[in-house]
Amino acid sequence: MTNQFNRRKFLQYTGMAGSAFFLPGKSTAAPAPLFTSDEIGLSKWELETPSLCLELEVMEYNLKKVHQNLQDTGIGVRPHIKTHKSPFLAKMQMEAGAVGVCAAKLSESEIMLENGISKVLMTGVNVTPEKIRKAMDLRKKHAGFIQAVDNPVNARDLQDAANAAGIIAEVVVDLDVIRRSGVPTGIPAVELAQLVDRAPNLRFMGILAYDGGAQHVKGHEARKARTVQTFEPVVETYESLVKSGLNVEIFSGAGTGTYDMMADIPGFTDVQVGSYLFMDAQYMAIGSKGNAALYDDFDPSLTVMTTIINTNHPNRLITDSGAKAFTINKPSGIVIGEPDFTYNAGSDEYGTITYTTANKSYQVGDRLEVIVPHCDPAINLYDRIYGIRRGKVEMIIPIMARGMSR
């Protein structure tokens, strides 16, 4: 068992061929590529299962809807590609009017920038010398790459690396709103922003304030109340920054759950929506402004096609799609057309549906279509999304940044 290697094989197996950082010397030319295969033109009901499917018309509706809903607010849209990890979908978002995209990780940012997406704000921080150096190399190649910082030591490291790379790097300060990432609001944040502003090789661009915990709070009023409270110290910090003479071009935050409640936040510029494109069982359950029972600002477009493999027990169907096809997030996947079905994806390889009433009698081999529990980690399980229009596979979208958590 020795190391066997040739470049083609390496690229074949890795699934990370778009990454310059984590693979030796590649070059990716084509922006936002698509797969083709003999699956193009198949009915979605003919696809081998599990398959991740996207109803293109519904997705396109969602894509426009977020801009329509925000059009009179002055709030921009900076979609978070951590959700779909696909340059192809990011390109559609840019063409729909996004001011840029967000990425969570350096490897994701690179995939976007190297595949035709010119404006990427990385919301996570890079704290190790290697990642900081790589990030500055990426900024050197791509002027539209914005980095985040949340502590002064890291700001000095970014300054040194930008200097070494011979660039002036755009930087936003991430504010602590849920005791996760970020610098404390108030004086520490202002001092950090000033430190960035004074650093000769960094350019202060603004602030991030993402309340991840608010997105799935049930009830529009409850989310709004939480958001107003969360943003009190954030807005104070924003005002201190402005007062101190800093130019806060970017004041970014909010997600699919709170995108429509940011217009009253002074200085706020753009929402980092991700799930709006797809929806999932988690978001459908939170309720919208006009509908307490169902969040319906956006419609569900993303499903997993699954096959029934066992019907031996009454009121129970076994499918071929378990945790490796759905994740074990709750609430469970929603079986389309069968409101009484409960889908349990707790087994790695099998799904178990239990029910009291069904609209038809199911046989082994029948397919079911299931809305995923939580779209981000579900998409991260697949290498491709089947784009469906009028029931047929129109395109196969590569999830190029799948698995890229670095």
Added chain:
Amino acid sequence: MTNQFNRRKFLQYTGMAGSAFFLPGKSTAAPAPLFTSDEIGLSKWELETPSLCLELEVMEYNLKKVHQNLQDTGIGVRPHIKTHKSPFLAKMQMEAGAVGVCAAKLSESEIMLENGISKVLMTGVNVTPEKIRKAMDLRKKHAGFIQAVDNPVNARDLQDAANAAGIIAEVVVDLDVIRRSGVPTGIPAVELAQLVDRAPNLRFMGILAYDGGAQHVKGHEARKARTVQTFEPVVETYESLVKSGLNVEIFSGAGTGTYDMMADIPGFTDVQVGSYLFMDAQYMAIGSKGNAALYDDFDPSLTVMTTIINTNHPNRLITDSGAKAFTINKPSGIVIGEPDFTYNAGSDEYGTITYTTANKSYQVGDRLEVIVPHCDPAINLYDRIYGIRRGKVEMIIPIMARGMSR
């Protein structure tokens, strides 16, 4: 946005280049390949994070240990590759004395057979015409491929497809033990076995009886009691099959939690252990025969290296590794060397550690090593495993069947 395609790009993005079924016309030659990269030779503490690491000496210990522990029992080992999805590791298991391997899905089976693993028992069923046809094509190429069946309609479909392919296909009957897959024990199972036996193009090989629910029952005695009870109708079925003149060459089941309690089951031939190679927080918690507090038949070899990115709050550390690096399975990941740390991977992109006591003071940029909650779905998040020996990367193992749930 039109379909762009060339073959190399397609293979690059897909990560499924080893699959003949789901990609057009490929050919894979080398068995059990490894990656090389400039990461070879790095300390595991220098790897970019999150990274999935395997302590090779510990893994090799586990690899031998299962055979040692079973050596006087007559029970064979048929490791389940759904856990690691790597032909390279499957090859090590075969060389260590496995009687063959198990795979859950058709796409996994193919990756194994096409990459040097000649004996694969697929424990899941194929129920759609397309998958049945592909399975028979695979059997035509690889004589060591054994398929499962759990209902008579499916047995007839397998017969027709084997006939169409011009082969005699080896088939095992999967028995229902936990109301998931399988035919009911007793008369339905015997009749199905007889149906397979009579089918001119099928060869009855034996039975499967996997009690997935028993594996994580806490306490060796409790697992044994459950196993004895579960296997009562299974053994009755086995005896009926033998009495009816059928040759039950294979009587396979059990996993890492129950592998050492099968010797008293009449006719039982082999255990389908998977996690034994790695261990995880779930298995460590179940207790072994000699140790109620810690399951220590096998030692933990698989970890995720993670980096601390925020230390702003007391008794709290934020890392760069969340649900996309670990899954959200419980119990949580175990931070090596810090018994008081609780690792919460509930956020997709971030880990949150809470503690009251720590053995050292941690800074942003420090690495931590974490045993995963549940090894199977965690491995399925990564494209490669870093094989570590004496602290350094010795090899990079491609997880070639990652994401293959079809």
